[in-house]
Amino acid sequence: MNIKTNCRRATMIIEKKEWGSIGLLQNLELAVHLSWCRDCKIYKVQSQQLSQLIREFILHSTPDVSTLDKSAKDRLRQRIDDELKK
Amino acid sequence: MNLKEIKALNGNTVHPEKWVDTYADYLFGFAMKRLDDSELAKDLVQETFLAALEKNKIFEGRSSEKTWLTGIMKNKIFDTYRRKLKNLPLNETDPFFRENDGHWVVSQRPKPFVPPMEKVLEIKELRQSLEVCIKKLPMAWLVIFTMKHLEDQSSEAICSILNISQSNFWVSIHRAKLHLRSCLQNKWN
Numbered sequence: 001m002n003i004k005t006n007c008r009r010a011t012m013i014i015e016k017k018e019w020g021s022i023g024l025l026q027n028l029e030l031a032v033h034l035s036w037c038r039d040c041k042i043y044k045v046q047s048q049q050l051s052q053l054i055r056e057f058i059l060h061s062t063p064d065v066s067t068l069d070k071s072a073k074d075r076l077r078q079r080i081d082d083e084l085k086k
Numbered sequence: 087m088n089l090k091e092i093k094a095l096n097g098n099t100v101h102p103e104k105w106v107d108t109y110a111d112y113l114f115g116f117a118m119k120r121l122d123d124s125e126l127a128k129d130l131v132q133e134t135f136l137a138a139l140e141k142n143k144i145f146e147g148r149s150s151e152k153t154w155l156t157g158i159m160k161n162k163i164f165d166t167y168r169r170k171l172k173n174l175p176l177n178e179t180d181p182f183f184r185e186n187d188g189h190w191v192v193s194q195r196p197k198p199f200v201p202p203m204e205k206v207l208e209i210k211e212l213r214q215s216l217e218v219c220i221k222k223l224p225m226a227w228l229v230i231f232t233m234k235h236l237e238d239q240s241s242e243a244i245c246s247i248l249n250i251s252q253s254n255f256w257v258s259i260h261r262a263k264l265h266l267r268s269c270l271q272n273k274w275n
Contacts, residue, residue: 006183006187006188006189007183007189007190008180008182008188011260011263012260015256015260015263016256019241019259039190039196042196042197043196043267045198046196046198046199046267047263047267049199049203050266050267050270051263053203053206053207053216054220054231054235054266055235056207057216058231058232058236059235059236061119061217062119063118063119063122064124065118065124066111066114066115066119067111067114067115068111072128073106073107075132076106076110076131077106079132079135079136080102080103080106080135080136081103083102083136083139084102084103084139
């Protein structure tokens, strides 16, 4: 275990932890780092908030267009017809 | 193969003559949500229908016609993701941490966000800045989040579907978060 974990590594462990894939030692390593690093403590809170926002954004955003226009559908119909006649 | 033969093969469960009316918009919307590129989405709808006509023997009525077509579309979307992920931006220089000791670069140190986080999606300006910052991220990184949230996949499954290593996966997630956080700190604070 790396006792003097730097912030680059600590923030990476924070990301992994959110996906549930860190072991006991990394957990401890992170806890030690967070006990003295105020910046990464803030990052940890924000990282979780951002995950939640990304999730909401992806689930609820609606694309600019979500239906096909008539000419595109006509072309599709024609294409399927052609294939069926083969 | 004509329509009659397809019907005979599949016990009347496939109706290609109705596909455009029944599924074209649904499949297009499905692709748009995952790719946000209307030309590409349009092409994939056509490819899905053509692949379905070719593969119709595989359809044995075990799933609904809609589920079957959606599955074909999903695979086409994953193919597209794999192509996009060939250009994973991994080698960019790291602007966040000091080269020598890996601690935060002073200008990048996190500060608490000023606006209340629970209101971000309700307040128009905050929501717009979030959208701007998310859309600035490389597509390849967004793909990972899209797969997590829309397909509900684990990190292992995402790596295997996208054919990327665990280490590239974590670097992408980490970088995406760091860039997003930094972008929002500039806009919100």
